[in-house]
Amino acid sequence: MSSLSREKPRQRSQPVPHKGGVSWWDSLSPERKMDLLGVLLALLGLLSLLSLFSSHHGILTRWWVTALQLMGGDGAFILPLVFLLFGFWLVLRNVDRFPSPSIERGTGLLLLYWVILAVFHLYQGGGWELAAAGKGGGYIGALLERLLVSAIGQAGAWVVLLAGFLLGVIMTADISMVDLVSSVESLVHRMRQESKRSRERLSAVERKRSSPVSLPQSPEQREELPEDFKPLPVHENELPPTTKPSVLAPSVKKGGGGSRLASSWDSSSRPEDEKPIPSSQQIWQLPSVDEILDPPVEETIQTNVDAERARLIEETLASFGAPVHVVEISRGPTVTQFGVEPDFIETRSGRMRVRVGKIAALADDLALALAAPRIRIQAPVPGRHYVGIEVPNIQISRVMLKEVIESEAFRKIRSPLRFALGKDVAGHSVAYDLATMPHLLIAGTTGSGKSVCVNSILTCLLLHNSPVELRLILVDPKRVELTGYNGIPHLLAPVVTEAEKVVGALQWVQREMDARYHRFSQSGVRNIAEYNRKFSPPLPYLVVLVDELADLMMMAPEETERSLTRLAQLARATGIHLVLATQRPSVDVITGLIKANFPARIAFAVASGVDSRVILDQPGAERLLGRGDMLFQAPDASAPVRIQGVYVSDLEIQRLVDFWRLQDMNVRATQRMAADPNMAEPVNMDLPPSVPLTQVPLFDAEMGGREGDPLLEEAKRIVRQEGKASISMLQRKLRIGYTRAARLIDALEEAGIIGPASPTSQVREVLDWENGEE
Ligand SMILES: Nc1ncnc2c1ncn2[C@@H]1O[C@H](COP(=O)(O)OP(=O)(O)OP(=O)(O)O)[C@@H](O)[C@H]1O
Known part of the structure; x- marks a missing residue:
């Protein structure tokens, strides 16, 4: 096992120092200059704020405070505050969590500053006298206020200032107007719902207080109460305390008119065992990332190796007549990218730069010189003025899922379907939103890291979504990769392992997609996000994950291709997304039609350039290098990016699966208890991992399970063998849900195999021992 090494982000990009620096300032690296500037700005901001709020001034500070007040009036404190925050930001700029700078953000901040000062000024009556007195918005605010009022009047000025404020917020927060409107809309919606809920709670308390049933005391009894008696607070729906934001299960809509919004999701097409628990009191708690995921490992850095390699690259290329100089070194977890700029050479037609193609052709010679197994040359690096030579690191770092989940890149994606992908060649975290992709194709040879990638996507989804928000269909013909997820409440059916059932599953997903489109058109919305904003209960996202596409394409190529293509073309708006993985990147598996509809693709290590072309359309x-080293082609990117995929261990997955399984069992037990306390029995928490459930997938049930339950024969055998029958026994032995076991018991009673229920016990007598085993 390799020991791990990772540099801190600040040290990853090291511009090579130019020879012959002159002054002290010039000899500092740009990084150090930024640090110094940050500290100075923060100091200036802090001193200015202290001076503004203190009454004792020196000559310098008195002059500075007067200047600030003349400039900003009552908003004089804003500028020092900005200095302080900007200084801090500069010092901490390499921490992933801080937003990245841009000209747009800077302009937005300036605009906000100016608009706020103008508002201060206008609010206090406006005019130059106010500014001269150091009040209102000072001269800066007065300038804009005067301009606006003299040009368009006071009312017009307010309108323009409001528009300027909105524009400033949009530019600073780097969001679109639509996003701003929809977040305000959802905030208002949430506040309204919250106030409605608290009003309902209040009126319930009032009702209980005034209810003659709850206080049936006679006047004499009432007199017996002590004077300071206070009734205990009334808690409706008392539920166990939750530590995290909880997600409520969809509540049944009053007068919902099932027919209007009927989807196959809700009722008819699904066997009752598979239904989400329809309890309005049900609360799903999301897992805590800290408890599920392992922390990242701190690693040592080897900076001298990079300098030595840079020298070797320059020497080797020069010896082949292609002189270059290394201008940038970016260290990632698996490879280090040396950015080289071609130098000039003398040719017969004069002085000209070394051709990029010539450098690319020397990859194998470079690999030999650097004693590296494989070298990839990106000529040129998109958006940069250099050629990227990617050399494998001597010590390869493992990118743990937790560090990417906690990065700014991940946090800034506000989507339930966001997932952590890995780190790029400069060591920056990379995360994407499956909803925008909107489908993903993964290919690579065996052992290249596909399953780890699929598991990491699933882990991210399960960490951030309850079964109310996300449902899954997992297809795993290999039977070893995904069956461990059996038993989690997000699954619409146990993991599909038989290739013959997959076509049925895909057809079911198509019907679900059509039902959702129908529902959207009746409700006048265009997509799932809009629907969930406006209606309750929300529709869950649906992710279909296929771990080996090749098996399906071998068995039913036409049907599989047709279903996948139709889903890929249409399903996005309905919240249905596909993730397909294969270890056979050949044209009969990844056909032209599939490829055309899956613009987001991940290529792990493959055997040949031809395979690479099948996935990425380029070698x-x-x-x-394998083990999670990938090229990711984003739908909107011109070229694929090299990424080291995140690693998620079996232990982490097991913790997550156990978390959801246990919660599901508890929720079901609570529901059974609420339905009929006599029937409830302690839940068996010792379900061993990866138990293949014997439930019939919902697609089977939908396709023709009307003639009777296929498990009936097995149930007959069991009750005869045990000499007694009960619902819970069948649940345990057949690993099925409560409703289905109850139906089987009814069927057994109807067939005269077991006796009727007795009022005192749930255990039924066996009447018909025919064909019984001993
Ligand atoms: N992102 C990663 N970081 C570190 N190691 C990884 C990563 N991904 C995969 N590996 C290593 O590579 C091994 C093989 O990975 P994985 O099982 O995902 O390959 P695969 O492509 O799914 O192979 P197969 O098709 O045979 O299942 C893993 O056991 C793990 O040790």
Whole structure:
């Protein structure tokens, strides 16, 4: 096992120092200059704030405070505050969590500053005298206020200032107007619902207080109460305390008119065992990332190796007649990228730069010189003025899922379907939103890291979504990769392992998609996000994950291709997303039609350039190192990016699966208890991992389970063998849900195999021992 090494982000990009620096300032690296500037700005901001709020001033500070007040009036404190925050930001700029700078953000902040000062000024009556007195918005605010009032009057000025404020917020927060409106809309919606709920709670308390049933005391009894008696607070729906924001299960809509919004999701097409628990009191608690995921490992850095390698690259290329100089070194977890700029050479037609193609052709010679297994040359790096030479690190770092989940790149994606992908060649975290992709194709040879990638996507989804928000269909013909997820409440059916059932599953997903479109058109909305904003209960997202596409394409190529293509073309708006993985990147598995509809693709290491072309339409993946080293082609990117995928261990997955399984069992037990306390029995928490459930997938039930339950024969055998029958026994032995076991008991009673229920016990007598085993 390799020991791990990772540099701190600040040290990853090291511009090579130019020779012959002159002054002290010039000899500082740009990084150090930014640090110094940050500290100075923060100091200036802090001193200015202290001076503004203190009454004792020196000559310098008195002059500075007067200047600030003349400039900003009552908003004089804003500028020092900005200095302080900007200084801090500069010092901490490499911490992933801080937003990245841009000209747009800076302009937005300036605009906000100006508009706020103008508002201060206008609010206090406006005019230059106010500014001269150091009041209102000072001269800066007065300038804009005067301009606006003299040009368009006071009312017009308010309108323009409001528009300027909105524009400033949009630019600073880097969001679109639509996002701003929809977040305000959802905030208002949430506040309204909250106030409605608290009003209902209040009126319930009032009702209880005034209810003659709850206080049936006679006047004499009432007199017996002590004077300071206070009734205990009344708690409706008392539930166990939750530590995290909880997600309520969909509540049944009053007068919902099932027919209007009927989808196959809700009722008819699903066997009752598989239904989400329809309890309005049900609360799903999301897992805590800290408890599920392992912390990242701190690693040591080897900076001298990079300098030595940079020298070797320059020497080797020069010896082949392609002189270059290294201008940038970016260290990632698996590879280090050396950015080289071609130098000039003398040719017969004069002085000209070394051709980029010539450098690319020397990849194998470079690999030999650097004693590296494989080298990939990106010529040129998109958006940069240099050629990227990617050399594998001597010590490869493992990118733990937790560090990417906690990065700014991940946090800034506000979507339930966001997932952590890994780190790029500069060591920056990379995360994406499956909803925007909107489907993903993953390919690579065996052992290249596909399953780890699929598991990491699933882990991210399960960490951030309850079964009310997300449902899954997992297809795993290999039977070893995904069956461990059996038993989690997000699954619409146990993991599909038989290839013959997959076509049925895909057809079911198509019907669900059509039902959702129908529902949207009746409700006048365009997509799932809009629907969930406006209606309750919300529709869950649906992710279909296929771990080996090749098996399906071998068995039913036409039907599989047709279903996948139709879903890929249409399902996005309905919240249905596909993730397909295969270890056979050949044209009969990844057909042209499938490829055309899956613009987001991940290529792990493959055997040849031809395979790489099948996935990415270009070579490159054959030079990857395996074990999570990938090329990711985003739908909107011009070229694929090299990423080291996140690693998620079996233990982490097990913790997550156990968390959801246990919660599901508890919720079901609570529901049974609420339905009929006599029937409830302690839940068996010792379900061993990866138990293959014997439930019939919902697609089977939908396709023709009307003639009777296929488990009936098995149930007959069991009751005869045990000499007694009960619902819970069948649940345990057949690993099925309560409703289905109850139906089986009814069927057994109807067939005269067991006796009727007795009022005192749930255990039934066996009447018909025919064909019984001993
Ligand atoms: N992102 C990663 N970081 C570190 N190691 C990884 C990563 N991904 C995969 N590996 C290593 O590579 C091994 C093989 O990965 P994985 O099982 O995902 O390959 P695969 O492509 O799914 O192979 P198969 O098709 O045979 O299942 C893993 O056991 C793990 O040790």
